[in-house]
Every structure is written in structure tokens, then in C-alpha cells.
Amino acid sequence: MTGKPGPTSAKPVVNKYLVMEKSRLNETVFKIRFLANDIAERVLPGEFVNVRPGPTFDPLLRRPFSVYLANPEEGWIDLLIKVVGPGTELLSRLEEGDLVDILGPLGRGFDLETVGTAVLVGGGIGIAPLVFLAHELLFLKKPVHFFQGFGNAGEVCGLEDLEALKIAPVVSTEDGSFGVKGLVTDPLRDFLRKQKDPEKIELFCCGPNPMLAAISNLPDSDRWKAQFSLETRMACGIGACMGCAVPTFDGEQYRLVCKDGPVFKKNEVWL
């Protein structure tokens, strides 16, 4: 039950784009807005861009980021950048007016063709593609439920953008310092248990792999549909290096996160 792959934009472009603004959402997460007309007008929820950390070759490789929000009318895209190493550290130091080399849009995004009731489930920085998705789902007039987990209150980000969409997420933290104490799967499990019509439910999930695996192992998981956005180490982003392979559910082959994903249907890949 893997279904056909999700949608993919027209051709990607590689270009230098202007930083319009930057804001800090918490200790390590920055939101950066780029003036990128040709990406903004084509990118679909769940697709990503591959960003060069700087103009030199050190650090070397591009860093992949799901698009957090896109505004085709104003021609900008927002990315959430969490500082985890030297590449993201450099990106976090960008200032308004800087030019950044971005390749995109890339990959296959969320498939919204059959969605009934959408349940969005994010873990940490995994909130990024889900905010863009929520935007699109509201435009399509679909009911949206949002579950978002963080490690602690210091890691919380993105909630004000959901608020602007009038979405009230169920937020949990592992240490209980913000929202419900526990894993995001705890309130999600309760919610799913109460659903009279689980067949109409479709989950859209992005977060650490153990979280995605836990979701796919929830009780009655065969009754609802699910799509998972994955993160891996990646080099080219265009299906050439084959570095971002993940095993298929049957363990027989591999899929490329950059080209076949980053969004995969339930039971398509091994989480």
C-alpha cells in the first residue's frame, strides 16, 4: 500500500538569492526569508532546497532544508535553520542583503490528492514542512489537526506562525517544560483512538526517525494513511550522488530521499 509518489515541481533552478530578513526563534533556530521568485512560485509543500553554506568550498556541501513558507505573490521563501554544525552556523550568521546560492525546488512533496482529515505531526525542527503544508491544507479547506513535540521549552519554535493560521497545535515537550509532558505520540495516540472514522484520517509527519517509526507502529496503524518526510545526509540533491539512500520497507532496495522523497508513503521505506 504505497501508492503513487507525491507531486514534484517543474525544473529546479540554481541561483543566488537575497536575504530579506532573519529572525531568531530560539537558542539554535533561525528563520531566514529569501527573495526567490522562481522558487516561491513553484515550490510545493514538502519539497526542499539545497543551500550552499558560503561562497568558499569550506564547508563543502550544500545543506538541505524543507521550505517553511512560500509566498508566490511577494516572491519569497522562508527556511528554518537549526545550528547543528559549521554549515548551519555560517548560514545562521547571514544578514539582510547577503546573497546565498540556493538550488531548488527539489524532491517530491506531500501528496494531497486523497486527503480527508489531515493530522500533522512534527518533532522539533520537523515542524518546517508542516507549516507550509498547513497553509496549503487550509487553502484547500481541509480540516487540520496539528501535534507538535519538542525536547523542552527552549526548543519551541514556529508556533506563532501556526497561530497566524488560526491553528492551535497540541504541543508536548519531553520534560514537560512547555505544553503536555511526554512524547508527541502520546496525545496523538489518544486522538487517533477516539476517531470514529480512522479511514478518513491521513497523517503527515516530519521529525527524527525514531519518532516516525513510533508513529507507524501505533495501534491500528493499518487503518489510517500516512506520509513521512525524511531527513538524511545528502550531497547533490538531484539524484546523482546516490548518497541519501534509505532502505525500502521490504529491505530489498533503496530509495533516494532527494529524488524519490523526501516525502514517502507509509510502508514505502524502512524507518
Add this chain to the structure above:
Amino acid sequence: MADLSVTLGPLRLKNPVLTASGTFGYGREYEDFVNLNRLGGIITKSITRDPRAGNPPPRITEVPGGMLNSIGLANVGMEAFVREKLPYLRNLETQIIVNVAGNSVEEYEAVVSRLDREKGIHAFELNLSCPNVKEGGLTFGKSPEAVFKIVERVRLHTNRPLIVKLTPNVTAIGDLAQAAVDGGADILSAINTVMGMAVDVSARKSVLGKMTGGFSGPALKSIALAKVFEVVRRVSVPVIGIGGIFSAEDVLEFLLVGASAVQIGTANFVDPAISEKVVNDLEIYCEKQGIEDLEEIIGKLDVDGAGGDGNKNRL
């Protein structure tokens, strides 16, 4: 307009810029970014007899000065290559070089003899030195005897130009080069990746799924230049330089050292348009320098006396 064309024995290229195997997919992956017809040639991913799924992840990681990969020759296999990939490549106006890999002498023979029946392949490059595939503890490319044997056998199956790609992971790359030429290679390419490793201290594990991988990237250039220098002094067949090439200036370094052409590898991952940019920049360089024929500078390294200006200043 300067003449950028280069002649490598039986192989003529419109310019010296090729794309390295494993970094350019089957060519089409880059059509949105590069006018493929501007390139000197395209070298495909390694093709094996049967499809290969490749190594378990993680397959890549960035390290200082470059990256490690352990892809494991993931490819569609020779029949699917002929059916699905070759028709596109055949229609391009550039030289198509198929990189061939295998686990046995017989597999190399099988792939080359099969592909030799197809139109639109201008040369074969034998990958005898992939550091990421070892069956029964054997890596062909490391012993001159094995290199000689495999090249000699493959030579029987094709009259098209035969390139042998050399590994740097040996004590004497010159001996490998000589063995390849003795076996019947028309052209050599050097170097493949250098074996490397990265360790995740907190997990106490190798970062890569297969423990070790191949190092590539900017830091490879100085090593590759020295190896190419060694090879061109040892053999008289043309040599293609590979390793850390990110700019036209990098290409010129290899040409001066004696390479007749180059391959751009890891740089394609960083900037998908870089191969064509390098061709454009070579044209600009020749025009500015008044060079009419780029081949003039091949091997024109001044080996007498001290180094260039950079060194004089230090005395």
C-alpha cells in the same frame, strides 16, 4: 576563439573537461543545469553486469576539505543502461564514456563485450579501484599483476579507446600505470578516491555504514597532482587528471603537470553547473593569455630550478 580540443590517442575531445564517474549520474540528471553538449565528455556511473542496490546508509559524510562516500556502485546494470540511459546519451553531441566495474575478470569482460555492441559509446573506462566494493577481500586495482591481467582480457572485447582508472591507495602508482599500459590501455585516468574514515565519538561508530569510504574534494587536488606527475613520467600514453578540480585554474594545474584532460567530480555535487562554467572559464583564460591551442600547455610545467613566485617570496 581558442581551440580547446585535445587528442588522447584514439580519443578526441572538444575540450579537456569530462565529468567523473559517480558524480554525474547518467548525464541527464544535470540537463537542467548544464548544456551537456558543451562538455568534452560525460563519464557514466560505473556499470556492472547486474543491477546493484549499493551499500547500506549512511553513504556519505562531509569531512574537512572534502567528503567521504561509500555508495557501493549502485547502478541499473548493463541491460537497463542500454535500454533506459544510453538512448539519451547517444543523442548528445559530446563523447560518451562508459565506466565499467565488476567483481571478477569475467564480469568486466561481460560488460564490455555487451556494451561494445552498442552505438554511441566512444570509450570505456575501467574502474579497477573502487574502494567501496570488496568481494572476498580482493580489490583488483591494487596489484600490477591483476591490473595487467584484467586489462589484457578486456582489451580482447573492444577496439574502442580503453581508459584505466588508477587508485592512489598503493605504494607505487607508477607500477599500476605501467601494468595497465602493458595490458593494452590506451589512456589512464588518475586518481580515484583516497580511502578514508570518519568516527562518531559519541556513538563509538564509523560514520559510514561500511566503515571506510572514498575521500574526495578540494583537499584531494594536491595529492592527485603529485600522482598524475608520477604517472606521466612513467608511461607515454595520455593521462586524464582527476581530484579536487573546482575551477579552470585547477584544470590548468593538471594540464601543466602533464594531464591531457581532466575529470570534474565532487564539484558537481556542490554546483551542478560547474562543469560548463569551467569550460567557459578555460575559453576566457585562453583568450586573455593569447593561447590559440590549449594543448600547447600540456606538460609545460617548468621543472628547472625553484618554484613559482609564491615560493620566491619566502626566501
